[in-house]
Amino acid sequence: MLLNVERCHEMMERRGLDxxxxxxxxxxxxxxxxxxxxxxxxxxxQSYVLLPAPGxxxxxxxxxxxxxxxMVSQADVWIRRxxxxxxFLIEHAKDLACDSGDQRLMELCNLPDHGTPLDALCxxxxxxxxxxxxxxxxxxxxxxxxxxKLGSLLPKATIEPxxxxxxxxxxxxxxxxxxxxxxxxxxxxxxxxxxxxxxKPGVSERELGLAFHGRTVREGAHPVLGxxxxxxxxxxxxxxxxxxxxxxxxxIRFDVGGRYRHYLADVARVATLGxxxxxxxxxxxxxxxxxxxxxxxxxxxxxxxDIFDAVVEAVRREGIPHYQRGHVxxxxxxxxxxxxxxxxxxxxxxxxxxxxxxxxxxxxxxxxGLQVEDMIVVRRDGVESMMSTDGGLxxxxx
Amino acid sequence: MLLNVERCHEMMERRGLDxxxxxxxxxxxxxxxxxxxxxxxxxxxQSYVLLPAPGxxxxxxxxxxxxxxxMVSQADVWIRRxxxxxxFLIEHAKDLACDSGDQRLMELCNLPDHGTPLDALCxxxxxxxxxxxxxxxxxxxxxxxxxxKLGSLLPKATIEPxxxxxxxxxxxxxxxxxxxxxxxxxxxxxxxxxxxxxxKPGVSERELGLAFHGRTVREGAHPVLGxxxxxxxxxxxxxxxxxxxxxxxxxIRFDVGGRYRHYLADVARVATLGxxxxxxxxxxxxxxxxxxxxxxxxxxxxxxxDIFDAVVEAVRREGIPHYQRGHVxxxxxxxxxxxxxxxxxxxxxxxxxxxxxxxxxxxxxxxxGLQVEDMIVVRRDGVESMMSTDGGLxxxxx
Numbered sequence: 001m002l003l004n005v006e007r008c009h010e011m012m013e014r015r016g017l018d019x020x021x022x023x024x025x026x027x028x029x030x031x032x033x034x035x036x037x038x039x040x041x042x043x044x045x046q047s048y049v050l051l052p053a054p055g056x057x058x059x060x061x062x063x064x065x066x067x068x069x070x071m072v073s074q075a076d077v078w079i080r081r082x083x084x085x086x087x088f089l090i091e092h093a094k095d096l097a098c099d100s101g102d103q104r105l106m107e108l109c110n111l112p113d114h115g116t117p118l119d120a121l122c123x124x125x126x127x128x129x130x131x132x133x134x135x136x137x138x139x140x141x142x143x144x145x146x147x148x149k150l151g152s153l154l155p156k157a158t159i160e161p162x163x164x165x166x167x168x169x170x171x172x173x174x175x176x177x178x179x180x181x182x183x184x185x186x187x188x189x190x191x192x193x194x195x196x197x198x199x200k201p202g203v204s205e206r207e208l209g210l211a212f213h214g215r216t217v218r219e220g221a222h223p224v225l226g227x228x229x230x231x232x233x234x235x236x237x238x239x240x241x242x243x244x245x246x247x248x249x250x251x252i253r254f255d256v257g258g259r260y261r262h263y264l265a266d267v268a269r270v271a272t273l274g275x276x277x278x279x280x281x282x283x284x285x286x287x288x289x290x291x292x293x294x295x296x297x298x299x300x301x302x303x304x305x306d307i308f309d310a311v312v313e314a315v316r317r318e319g320i321p322h323y324q325r326g327h328v329x330x331x332x333x334x335x336x337x338x339x340x341x342x343x344x345x346x347x348x349x350x351x352x353x354x355x356x357x358x359x360x361x362x363x364x365x366x367x368x369g370l371q372v373e374d375m376i377v378v379r380r381d382g383v384e385s386m387m388s389t390d391g392g393l394x395x396x397x398x
Numbered sequence: 399m400l401l402n403v404e405r406c407h408e409m410m411e412r413r414g415l416d417x418x419x420x421x422x423x424x425x426x427x428x429x430x431x432x433x434x435x436x437x438x439x440x441x442x443x444q445s446y447v448l449l450p451a452p453g454x455x456x457x458x459x460x461x462x463x464x465x466x467x468x469m470v471s472q473a474d475v476w477i478r479r480x481x482x483x484x485x486f487l488i489e490h491a492k493d494l495a496c497d498s499g500d501q502r503l504m505e506l507c508n509l510p511d512h513g514t515p516l517d518a519l520c521x522x523x524x525x526x527x528x529x530x531x532x533x534x535x536x537x538x539x540x541x542x543x544x545x546x547k548l549g550s551l552l553p554k555a556t557i558e559p560x561x562x563x564x565x566x567x568x569x570x571x572x573x574x575x576x577x578x579x580x581x582x583x584x585x586x587x588x589x590x591x592x593x594x595x596x597x598k599p600g601v602s603e604r605e606l607g608l609a610f611h612g613r614t615v616r617e618g619a620h621p622v623l624g625x626x627x628x629x630x631x632x633x634x635x636x637x638x639x640x641x642x643x644x645x646x647x648x649x650i651r652f653d654v655g656g657r658y659r660h661y662l663a664d665v666a667r668v669a670t671l672g673x674x675x676x677x678x679x680x681x682x683x684x685x686x687x688x689x690x691x692x693x694x695x696x697x698x699x700x701x702x703x704d705i706f707d708a709v710v711e712a713v714r715r716e717g718i719p720h721y722q723r724g725h726v727x728x729x730x731x732x733x734x735x736x737x738x739x740x741x742x743x744x745x746x747x748x749x750x751x752x753x754x755x756x757x758x759x760x761x762x763x764x765x766x767g768l769q770v771e772d773m774i775v776v777r778r779d780g781v782e783s784m785m786s787t788d789g790g791l792x793x794x795x796x
Contacts, residue, residue: 024441026441036636037623037624037625037636037638038623038636038734040438040622041622041623041662041664041733041734041735042733042734042735043422043424043538043733044538066635067635067636069634069635069636069637070635070636072634073634073636073637073638073640074638086724087724088724089722089723089724089761090633090635090761090762090763091720091760091761091762091763092762092763092764093762093763093764093765098763098764099630102630102763102764105634105763106763139542140441140442140541140542142542143538144537144538144540144545144559144561147542161542163542210615210616210618213615214612214615214616217608217611217612217615217621218608218612220608222620222621223615223620223621224438224439225435225436225439226435227435232497232500235488236467236470236471236503237464237465237467237468237486237488238434238435238436238465238467238468238471239467239471240435240471240472242471264439266439322489324487325487326484326485326486326487335439335440335441336436336439336440337439337440362489363487363488363489364488364489364490364491365488365489365490365491365496365500365503365504366490366491366496366500367491
């Protein structure tokens with residue numbers, strides 16, 4: 001299961017909530033396993049997951065009728081109680097023997113149509129005896145006006161925003177999430193390797209990008225991040241691979257990652273085409289030491305802001321005296337920026353089971369950009385890396 | 399330019415608006431050309447585009463500092479007035495000659511930091527002399543609470559929701575949009591062809607999916623929709639290609655499309671592995687005639703609901719007497735479901751320059767799913783197809 005049930009129940013109890021409702025597509029998938037394929041195609045389609053506190057009823061998914069087939073076909077979906085809304089016709093063969101999936105889909109199609117998403121949600125809440133309860137609603141995925149409308153539809157309930165609860169629950173990953181993140185990280189590294197295989201003078205950035213994304217797709221992931229910049233263009237934060245042709249001596253910076261079974265990777269590596277200058281070597285080594293400094297410090301109980309301070313200080317001491325950053329890393333999961341943020345203003349404390357991207361980018365317009373970014377899991381006694389390559393500068397023959 | 403400026407100004411005038419503000423990532427890209435690479439990675443990051451009415455000032459983009467490089471590198475960005483917010487450090491080489499892009503990025507980095515997205519937006523509005531104006535805000539991309547907060551920050555302005563204005567402006571496409579949609583449609587068809595090249599008994603759906611998405615990536619697009627179902631699984635609306643192995647006699651249904659330079663394709667085709675049954679032939683032909691019936695009717699001035707009625711009637715008459723649908727097509731563009739919807743309850747009237755997906759899917763649990771879906775542009779005198787293949791049933795040698 002993706003959902004960290006214990007942590008969710010604990011945070012609900014701490015807030016005195018009888019139930020929470022996921023609405024943001026990422027939170028819906030996290031809470032239920034259900035992922036609408038149309039999420040990246042159609043903005044604002046409403047799906048919800050009702051998660052009652054222990055002893056307050058069974059979880060339920062609220063979904064548009066045209067997504068019922070996904071309830072049956074997606075192995076991740078663990079919630080059986082479904083409320084549907086909207087007209088969508090699926091026929092069934094009268095005389096054919098149906099398999100169990102087909103049977104289940106026919107059952108779901110025969111559920112009552114609740115008309116609108118909010119009416120379906122209210123039916124699920126009422127059926128669970130929660131119409132007078134205190135309910136936390138993830139306000140980020142609701143259409144504008146729906147939060148207020150829900151209050152009118154449930155006049156005896158206490159409704160409060162709960163997007164932050166989902167973000168905090170998601171910060172500590174389950175084993176299944178860690179396994180997907182590890183695979184996503186591996187796919188990103190393999191895809192970098194595929195891009196570097198074609199890297200030589202005369203080859204365009206675009207060709208590196210195609211090799212990168214092509215490998216990502218072959219490994220069963222979806223392309224998401226694909227910053228690949230060369231030469232002075234490597235200083236562009238979001239370098240989109242373009243027509244520029246690689247030259248001997250170039251810095252090539254990757255800040256990349258795809259989505260594997262809904263989980264994201266975010267990895268950065270730098271290669272040079274032939275021998276780097278002394279300054280590139282010195283700066284890159286300093287950035288790498290910064291990341292390794294974080295690895296030595298990270299363990300449950302350490303403050304995110306202390307990690308930030310130590311990393312920036314290490315990079316300055318090791319070779320970039322003017323180094324400045326807003327953050328040196330962030331959580332990663334079903335969203336690319338999960339809790340915590342490794343920033344000076346963060347009040348987060350590291351917990352066992354968090355998954356982090358630790359990164360020390362450096363962008364210098366006119367020169368190049370350099371970056372090390374690794375994905376790790378926080379274990380009881382420190383850091384467990386998700387990477388299979390180290391963050392050192394990779395010097396390609398040229 | 400992606401934005402249909404004349405239509406936008408006309409709709410603003412009709413509503414008495416002095417300015418509109420895009421907030422949804424799709425609307426931001428549509429209005430300005432700017433597309434944040436992190437849009438698919440990070441939920442809720444705020445970028446806005448201020449579009450004043452003619453004579454009321456220059457358009458402006460409001461953006462987080464870490465996206466400034468995208469203002470420079472993205473050739474689509476046509477707005478020069480930028481308001482930034484947030485800390486993000488980009489260094490620059492002191493003694494190196496910078497090219498014009500680097501110069502521009504350094505200028506942008508030196509703009510004042512407005513702190514928060516709403517403060518930056520208010521600065522842009524005030525600098526345009528619009529602090530007492532009537533302003534339409536696309537409410538769909540704002541974080542919860544921001545709409546009300548904006549009202550307090552601009553106490554003398556009249557603020558009203560305007561997401562529907564953007565949807566209506568976007569319904570009639572510019573030449574640049576049509577050219578991208580045409581390319582997206584072509585990539586979808588070529589990707590179907592690549593998948594069908596590997597289709598034979600013993601090959602898994604997954605292999606078809608990899609061939610499909612691999613081709614999409616090679617053509618410079620991003621995978622989005624990828625429903626590929628075979629045999630009884632073709633009846634699953636969102637068939638995710640899985641381990642099932644193709645068998646002789648299978649129906650293979652594609653409902654697919656990628657994203658090319660921000661514009662989406664949505665195309666459906668059906669093939670059979672060897673000769674289809676008479677019922678598959680009859681049903682598929684009826685569905686195809688339904689789509690062709692729409693093509694004969696569609697021209698400026700025709701009601702969307704009349705098209706719906708005619709299509710459903712044609713499919714019933716031609717071989718599926720019990721055919722029912724909620725809609726037989728929809729607009730397509732930077733979102734997968736643009737205006738208009740070809741449904742019985744729609745009050746939309748077809749206009750020149752609309753781009754439509756016309757579709758007649760039929761899902762029969764236990765048997766198969768069949769579907770024809772073509773992309774077209776509405777021209778003065780009727781339909782111009784975006785397709786290079788016809789929607790007929792494709793019978794593969796087996």
